[in-house]
Amino acid sequence: MPSHRANAHGTACEYHLAEKYNVRLVDEEGKRLDTSWYDGLKDGTPWEFKATARRHADGQPGNFKIYRKYHDRLQQQGGRYGFAVYRVRGRGTQILKTTTVRASKLPTVRWHGGGSHRGSQQAKIDINSALSLPR
Template sequence: MSRSHKANHYGTLVERKAGERYDLELDRCSWHDAKRPDGTPVEIKAAMYRHADGQPGTFKLYSKYHKKLRSKNGWYIFGVYRVRGRGIEVLDWEMRHSSRLPKLSRHGGGSHRDTYQMKLWIDTIFNFEDR
């Protein structure tokens, strides 16, 4: 399985766990992953705590979808995980209104999904001591 397929697989596992934890209805449309019981959209972002090379993970956001989430008064859920066997262990969660993110800037990778990609390092959301 390629690295991108693994990331997608682990991200899906984080989405399922977030749905259970936060009582969300998973509703994977193009710009959000779930809805709260009141119908508010939620985008779920997953990042691996440390990659095999020791580098910390990043959350990838897309400008077009972020703007739409903001216009709908939506939320983000950030989950940091580590791989455990064929599954994952979520180390920490943060639910944050889309208006309360650190300053976002374009990632040098260019456009993706017809929009610009932005990256947030996990330490911009979480304060981890080395675990």
């Protein structure tokens, strides 16, 4: 079962990635960019941020979940992923490692049913694979 704090950790990673890679999360009017398939823009290029815990509460290693319909669109638009691995530290989030990769450079993944809340197939990319991808 996912942590009820997982969203807070993901948000912390999103802000960290946006700052590190100089990605805008708001439009020209200061309003949050609100799309289903990307989190921010850098020089007109869409970026999607993904975060995972290094280890989940059950001891299993973390992985990044991507959704096919969003990935396909990100890839068609020449977009990028920003990946962050974190660990829970006290009540906060410690970001351990980040990387960025063009959506077109993701490895071939095995798509499977992703649940009805996203209406798309999903794939999981393990931490080591994501962190060793060509930029």
